[in-house]
Amino acid sequence: MIKLGVPSKGRLMKETFEWFAERGVQLSKSGSDREYVGRVEGVDGVELVLLSAGEIPRELAAGRIHLGVTGTDLVHEKLANWADAVAPVAQMGFGFADLIIAVPACWRDVTCLHDLDAVAARFRADHGFRLRIATKYHRLVRQFLTLQGVADYQLVDSQGATEGAVKNETAEAIADITSTGATIAANHLRILEDGLVLKSQATLWKSRNAGGDCGPLIRKIGAQ
Numbered sequence: 001m002i003k004l005g006v007p008s009k010g011r012l013m014k015e016t017f018e019w020f021a022e023r024g025v026q027l028s029k030s031g032s033d034r035e036y037v038g039r040v041e042g043v044d045g046v047e048l049v050l051l052s053a054g055e056i057p058r059e060l061a062a063g064r065i066h067l068g069v070t071g072t073d074l075v076h077e078k079l080a081n082w083a084d085a086v087a088p089v090a091q092m093g094f095g096f097a098d099l100i101i102a103v104p105a106c107w108r109d110v111t112c113l114h115d116l117d118a119v120a121a122r123f124r125a126d127h128g129f130r131l132r133i134a135t136k137y138h139r140l141v142r143q144f145l146t147l148q149g150v151a152d153y154q155l156v157d158s159q160g161a162t163e164g165a166v167k168n169e170t171a172e173a174i175a176d177i178t179s180t181g182a183t184i185a186a187n188h189l190r191i192l193e194d195g196l197v198l199k200s201q202a203t204l205w206k207s208r209n210a211g212g213d214c215g216p217l218i219r220k221i222g223a224q
């Protein structure tokens, strides 16, 4: 059996089901809404595994699922050498989100990363600790800021409601995904002009470590 990992709830699950249905493969949750058991119709030999979107990269890398749907951001964040572990099969055209760096909107003289670097150096001298950036995307943000030459900062972990960290005084800046920009605006933040870390969308990935023959499903959905 080929195991297909799909997000177990929310918009990502709904849009994934619709995407496969448009290609002749019906995915559904069997049992109650709370029961994470699924069904696959339209292609033989495929089993549906409902998982948290955040866990799908790890399951693909471990070879416990053969195919999986999750965002580019989560694969790049959770897997150190993601290209060794997974290969993209199809970009699915939904779940678009940008991972960005934002500062308080009232920081009028901080519009780019160069400004952030200057403020960070001053901040450390004034406060005796490094400027804090709240995020759950530790690997991606650290890589990006190193590449861009921003040094005097620290990451503080935030697993949700990250845009609230500035108001709550647990961080001076944030790095999080944005889609409509509404959450950024509502929390009086502003995206740095060159603060785009990664563009993400829902993607169907194939494990390089799972073996099995994914051919029938991949052909059925017309991805190859």
Ligand SMILES: Nc1ncnc2c1ncn2[C@@H]1O[C@H](COP(=O)(O)OP(=O)(O)OP(=O)(O)O)[C@@H](O)[C@H]1O
Residues within 6 Å of the ligand: 012, 052, 053, 054, 055, 070, 071, 072, 073, 074, 095, 096, 097, 177, 178, 179, 180, 200
């Ligand atoms: N507002 C949004 N618009 C579009 N895509 C989003 C939005 N929020 C999250 N996403 C995308 O959806 C995917 C799942 O994100 P999320 O962080 O909710 O998953 P998760 O951590 O597995 O959730 P949970 O643990 O609650 O199941 C990510 O790839 C992310 O980029």
Ligand SMILES: O=P(O)(O)OC[C@H]1O[C@H](OP(=O)(O)OP(=O)(O)O)[C@H](O)[C@@H]1O
Residues within 6 Å of the ligand: 159, 160, 161, 162, 163, 176, 177, 178, 179, 180, 181, 182, 183, 184
């Ligand atoms: O640009 P917008 O359209 O406002 O969307 C962005 C928001 O969506 C995501 O949060 P989610 O609802 O997944 O909850 P979370 O804060 O728990 O991650 C993300 O973390 C932002 O908070």
